[in-house]
Amino acid sequence: MNQIPVAVLGATGTVGQKFIALLQGHPYFRIHELVASPRSAGKPYHEVCRWKQEIPMPEEIASKVVKTTEDSLESRVLFSGLDSSVAGSVETRYAEQGHAVISNSKNHRMDPDVPLIIPEINPDHFEITKKQPYKGAIITNSNCSTMFLAMTLAPLRDAFGIEAVQVTTMQAISGAGYPGVPSMDILGNVVPYISGEEDKVETEAQKILGSINGDRIEPAEFAVSAQCTRVPVFDGHTESLSIKFQKKATVDEVKQVLSGFKGMPQEAELHSAPKHPIEVMEQEDRPQPARDVWRNKGMSALVGRIRPCSVLDMKMMIMGHNTVRGAAGAAILNGEAYVHLGYLDS
Numbered sequence: 001m002n003q004i005p006v007a008v009l010g011a012t013g014t015v016g017q018k019f020i021a022l023l024q025g026h027p028y029f030r031i032h033e034l035v036a037s038p039r040s041a042g043k044p045y046h047e048v049c050r051w052k053q054e055i056p057m058p059e060e061i062a063s064k065v066v067k068t069t070e071d072s073l074e075s076r077v078l079f080s081g082l083d084s085s086v087a088g089s090v091e092t093r094y095a096e097q098g099h100a101v102i103s104n105s106k107n108h109r110m111d112p113d114v115p116l117i118i119p120e121i122n123p124d125h126f127e128i129t130k131k132q133p134y135k136g137a138i139i140t141n142s143n144c145s146t147m148f149l150a151m152t153l154a155p156l157r158d159a160f161g162i163e164a165v166q167v168t169t170m171q172a173i174s175g176a177g178y179p180g181v182p183s184m185d186i187l188g189n190v191v192p193y194i195s196g197e198e199d200k201v202e203t204e205a206q207k208i209l210g211s212i213n214g215d216r217i218e219p220a221e222f223a224v225s226a227q228c229t230r231v232p233v234f235d236g237h238t239e240s241l242s243i244k245f246q247k248k249a250t251v252d253e254v255k256q257v258l259s260g261f262k263g264m265p266q267e268a269e270l271h272s273a274p275k276h277p278i279e280v281m282e283q284e285d286r287p288q289p290a291r292d293v294w295r296n297k298g299m300s301a302l303v304g305r306i307r308p309c310s311v312l313d314m315k316m317m318i319m320g321h322n323t324v325r326g327a328a329g330a331a332i333l334n335g336e337a338y339v340h341l342g343y344l345d346s
Helices: 014-022 084-096 123-131 144-160 197-208 251-259 264-268 324-340
Strands: 004-009 029-036 077-080 100-103 137-140 162-171 211-213 216-218 223-230 237-245 278-281 301-308 314-320
Touching: 004 014, 004 084, 014 029, 014 324, 029 324, 077 084, 077 324, 084 100, 084 137, 100 324, 123 137, 123 211, 123 216, 123 324, 137 324, 144 162, 144 197, 144 223, 144 237, 144 251, 144 278, 144 301, 144 314, 144 324, 162 197, 197 223, 251 278, 251 301, 251 314, 264 324
Parallel strands: 004 029, 004 077, 077 100, 100 137, 162 223, 278 301
Antiparallel strands: 162 237, 211 216, 237 314, 301 314
């Protein structure tokens, strides 16, 4: 297929840079435009971006002149890593102009007519974009901690039913964006508060696991209790998870359900889809961010220490790459699914 021209909104930020890194060599997306704040507009990208990625800044990107969010864009698909302080109105305006906005920002996630997509779980929720009041569309991916929680809960909900979830997150400093958390606050420390994070974790998973009802998405009916902390880890969010099921389940049954989980992206062999969206790790001390965060190119949820819980039914540790599957990589996979399912041309 001919490559689809795309724009990266918030191109100089942490998520914007990750979009650029992950889109290199993509088989059907081509970066056509870079968009950032007015102070960057009209300048070559290499002059305004403090590049912090694992690969060098691509030469063809370095010379691109940056546009501002006030500019009209030519690209059909816009990947948004905009800061939440500006994302809401900017994404709405571009959707009204006919662009498909694939957003990592939080602003539209809980809008009743905006799908919160993990394509292994709820690709049918793309259908709600046809109810949106835009010439284009807005599609979102979840908060970085919700991503790995929802990926783990989905197959377990289908197999055993879920009544309640308790989760404690240990979130990497890269989740705070560059330059992250001040060193004197995080080194040798755990910060037991991240603004707005617990509310996101406690509401987003239910929307992802919910169902379409007319022109809105009705959330799944189970309770989530979340405690969110920031820890001195560079990349990789770890979560301690306990679940109360509706039906009895053994450890072996839970492992089998999780390790066998696949969805539409795997069946369609989408470019960014991991072969195994959930990887069950048998070592008693895994997963660990320092050793496992780049497994499966950072696109899988890693689950370990699955064992009975004396308060609920089952407990486990989950972990994933917060700026890849938890952010830019998730949005790119959403874009691939949106195109593959024919919504871009519908």
